[in-house]
Amino acid sequence: MNFRIISALVLRYLFLYTRSPMRLVELVFWPVVDLVVWGNVTVFIQRNTNPAFGNEILFLLGAMILWDIMFRAQQGVAISFLEDVWTRNLLNVFVAPVRATEYVSATFIVGMLRITVTAVVLSLISWFGYSFNIFQLQWWLIPFFLNLMLFGWSLGMISTALILRWGQAAESLAWAIPFFFQPVVAVFYPVQDMPAWSQPIAWCFPPTYIFEGMRDVMKTGSMNWNYLGYAAALNILFMALAGWLFLWILNLTRKRGLLTKFATQ
Amino acid sequence: MPAPDDREIILEARDLTREFDGVKALDRFSFQLHRGEVLGLLGANGAGKTTAMNCLLGLTLPTSGDLFAFGLPLHQHRIAILQRANFSSAYTALPGNLLVGQNLLVFAKIYGVRDPKKKIAELMELLEISHLAKRVTGQLSAGESTRVNLVKAFLNDPELLMLDEPTASLDPDIADKVRKVVRKVQRERNIGILYTSHNMRDIEEVCDRVIFLHKGKIVCEGTPTDIVAQSSSTNLEDVFIKIARDGEIIDEPQKDKAP
Ligand SMILES: Nc1ncnc2c1ncn2[C@@H]1O[C@H](COP(=O)(O)OP(=O)(O)O)[C@@H](O)[C@H]1O
Ligand SMILES: [Mg+2]
Numbered sequence: 001m002n003f004r005i006i007s008a009l010v011l012r013y014l015f016l017y018t019r020s021p022m023r024l025v026e027l028v029f030w031p032v033v034d035l036v037v038w039g040n041v042t043v044f045i046q047r048n049t050n051p052a053f054g055n056e057i058l059f060l061l062g063a064m065i066l067w068d069i070m071f072r073a074q075q076g077v078a079i080s081f082l083e084d085v086w087t088r089n090l091l092n093v094f095v096a097p098v099r100a101t102e103y104v105s106a107t108f109i110v111g112m113l114r115i116t117v118t119a120v121v122l123s124l125i126s127w128f129g130y131s132f133n134i135f136q137l138q139w140w141l142i143p144f145f146l147n148l149m150l151f152g153w154s155l156g157m158i159s160t161a162l163i164l165r166w167g168q169a170a171e172s173l174a175w176a177i178p179f180f181f182q183p184v185v186a187v188f189y190p191v192q193d194m195p196a197w198s199q200p201i202a203w204c205f206p207p208t209y210i211f212e213g214m215r216d217v218m219k220t221g222s223m224n225w226n227y228l229g230y231a232a233a234l235n236i237l238f239m240a241l242a243g244w245l246f247l248w249i250l251n252l253t254r255k256r257g258l259l260t261k262f263a264t265q
Numbered sequence: 266m267p268a269p270d271d272r273e274i275i276l277e278a279r280d281l282t283r284e285f286d287g288v289k290a291l292d293r294f295s296f297q298l299h300r301g302e303v304l305g306l307l308g309a310n311g312a313g314k315t316t317a318m319n320c321l322l323g324l325t326l327p328t329s330g331d332l333f334a335f336g337l338p339l340h341q342h343r344i345a346i347l348q349r350a351n352f353s354s355a356y357t358a359l360p361g362n363l364l365v366g367q368n369l370l371v372f373a374k375i376y377g378v379r380d381p382k383k384k385i386a387e388l389m390e391l392l393e394i395s396h397l398a399k400r401v402t403g404q405l406s407a408g409e410s411t412r413v414n415l416v417k418a419f420l421n422d423p424e425l426l427m428l429d430e431p432t433a434s435l436d437p438d439i440a441d442k443v444r445k446v447v448r449k450v451q452r453e454r455n456i457g458i459l460y461t462s463h464n465m466r467d468i469e470e471v472c473d474r475v476i477f478l479h480k481g482k483i484v485c486e487g488t489p490t491d492i493v494a495q496s497s498s499t500n501l502e503d504v505f506i507k508i509a510r511d512g513e514i515i516d517e518p519q520k521d522k523a524p
Pocket of ligand 1: 285313314316
């Protein structure tokens with residue numbers, strides 16, 4: 001791993017964001033729209049149910065913000081790669097002395113920068129607009145944030161691998177991947193309220209533990225430590241699997257001569 | 266007979282074969298490139314020139330055969346080799362939404378250029394494009410972007426350079442400038458260049474030695490003058506057309522091929 005190379009690749013993405021402010025707008029626009037919709041739904045429910053539940057329902061906003069962190073981390077990785085595809089730059093990078101691990105690390109960092117921006121904006125708006133303070137999660141926020149980011153990175157690597165293999169035809173798949181997981185990782189509802197058969201599936205994915213933990217923390221101020229342990233262990237497993245998939249597909253594209261088609265597309 | 270070249274071999278292919286879906290794009294292709302030599306790869310569209318270059322850059326794995334650069338097996342030492350080599354093609358681009366200067370700075374940092382700003386300024390001046398530094402890369406003309414790509418390719422003072430049709434889509438004036446600059450830098454820094462082109466002027470002016478490929482196989486090789494002499498044609502362009510159509514360089518098949 002060469003940090004000079006990673007920082008050079010990150011610099012390229014920073015230039016990109018300064019060159020096209022629309023990208024920054026996009027980074028903020030959709031999360032804000034989401035937040036406003038969920039915020040209004042929350043207010044509506046609060047006004048029409050008993051006060052105890054009305055208080056609890058605030059977890060919808062927490063869920064939305066945390067979900068967005070994971071989703072943006074995935075996108076940060078996948079879009080960084082797509083930028084190189086869109087701009088026909090991929091070959092320049094692959095004929096430079098850049099290791100796959102360095103390339104992927106740079107996309108991770110971009111993913112992290114993106115979610116930092118999104119998280120700050122959402123926290124501010126939910127606080128001022130809906131009196132929801134994400135920092136009531138206190139220092140639990142840190143492991144939540146890290147675990148969701150890790151899972152987002154894994155999904156990002158999987159998306160990148162799919163685009164490498166199937167080209168831009170797989171692009172829409174790359175956008176959709178996080179949403180395949182949304183129903184089963186108990187983002188907006190507790191696992192115990194999911195259909196019984198789907199509950200074991202839910203516990204296979206790290207975000208489930210985080211969203212359960214978040215609701216516990218909001219309700220009781222504390223959570224089951226084991227949840228963090230499971231989430232971290234599963235995340236390591238998913239990162240390893242996704243990394244292996246990415247490298248395997250990268251090698252496959254070299255074998256099949258698919259890498260070069262990104263030059264002329 | 267040309268004297269044997271005793272300069273260091275910096276790039277070598279031994280029986281390089283690459284199949285796509287059972288069709289051989291390259292068929293036991295062997296060659297050596299020496300330090301400071303410009304070797305032209307010629308052949309019709311689909312002859313296998315780009316495939317050869319992609320294999321030599323580690324972008325595509327060979328079906329069989331061995332590749333070496335600077336005496337090292339290519340696939341085990343890819344990163345170290347790429348640090349000493351570079352590549353430019355009419356078919357790749359630097360990110361269009363960045364400024365020229367930004368793009369070049371990023372690649373200078375990737376290659377670990379010591380004084381990036383100075384190096385970039387020097388090279389841009391050499392290619393007569395200093396005025397483009399603040400321009401948006403995607404808005405350059407073909408001639409301008411070719412020269413920007415060449416600056417990128419010279420950034421790390423490569424000992425080995427691969428140029429895939431660098432003059433494609435250039436007008437004769439700019440093509441001439443590009444050839445002269447490539448030749449100048451190549452001589453000054455003693456770079457070994459593998460050069461593909463469809464343009465015979467390119468080949469005659471830039472290449473010390475030429476290999477003609479047809480359907481992935483070598484048809485003939487030698488200096489441009491040698492090749493014309495071996496053939497039944499009077500100029501390189503006719504040799505090209507002859508090979509593209511018949512896969513041979515002489516009319517009468519019974520005539521002995523020159524060694
Ligand atoms: N990735 C690929 N998949 C399938 N066939 C390919 C691929 N790349 C090149 N080919 C085929 O290999 C042959 C040689 O192509 P190429 O090396 O691009 O020729 P040239 O550069 O000499 O014009 C062509 O028939 C081309 O269609
Ligand atoms: Mg070609």
